[in-house]
Amino acid sequence: MISTLRGTVLSALGTIVVIEVGGVGFSVNVTPAEALGARIGSELRLNTTLIVREDALTLFGFATPDELGVFELLIGVTGVGPKSALGVLSALSPDDIARAVAADDDAVFRKVSGIGPKTAKLITLSLAGKLVPTSPAAVPRIAAGVPAVDSVLAALVGLGWSERVAAQTLDEVVAETDESARASVPALLRLTLGRLGPSQHGRAS
Template identity: 65%
Template structure:
């Protein structure tokens, strides 16, 4: 197994980079974004996966270890081969994939060439619970960008918390909540109130929040 390569870039074409290692030129399939960052004559170090088939040996390379890890997870999904997996990573970052899986947003995968509706749904189901390490690196979206989160924020401010404290509680609740809870104002509010403490939960009940 070739888990990484380091050498001089001697050619780039399409989505293939030729890396010379010890006098041998290795053809590595990479994303279009990575191709644009490689310069002929400079050194490159890539995290790689060697795919062995009866009639082919294919090397796929990534700049970040997270990308390789997600590539391997995607290849484990029925119907997703290495070319489709790298196609997903060419269109969506690991953090964005983690968000799509957490929110059950299979539409994010349907936008990728070669990924149909059934496969997109299967990706979401198969990767559920496996993307948490990558979600932790995802930049948090502004609370106001999500209608559910915005309504929960308004509710918390109405219960007496400052917007800063309320926003932090909502962000933490979104990160902790399941996809079902994150899509429901009452459910997400309960999670946020739990983060803020038992006194807040009592206040929520007095406001008529379902338990």
């Protein structure tokens, strides 16, 4: 089992990051935010799990042990495969997921591509009692009415920033950007990352 990887980023595109460790390049499936935050030539550490199938060996990597733990819980739910679980973590932070499960709010999961009503309900039922929110939801004051904000905030938390810092910075960026940038998750994420600087887990590696 490959539990962690730490090495140099060779490429980062879409949801795939290639990390060179000891002269070997490992292709790792990550969230779009993780791939966007990776810098070619820089060092990156990921918490990983190896999914074994008859026709493939696939690595999935996450910035924090919490994300990895939630991923492993999600793939244990009937109807949720690794790609769907990664999709959930691309849209929601571990705390968002824990709060939704605690509130029996399956609507949160129905918004994720590939998750239908039945599977969304199974997620809340199967994970009940297994997750505990560590903090209350952080709602940016100005950004509260902007549709892309929830996804960007979850991505920033996934990259290692606290919800408070991420929400405050996102609030400032939204206040200074035009409507087209506010409506685009990638654009808003890039602008906020530019203000925050290198990712928190990247600094710690």
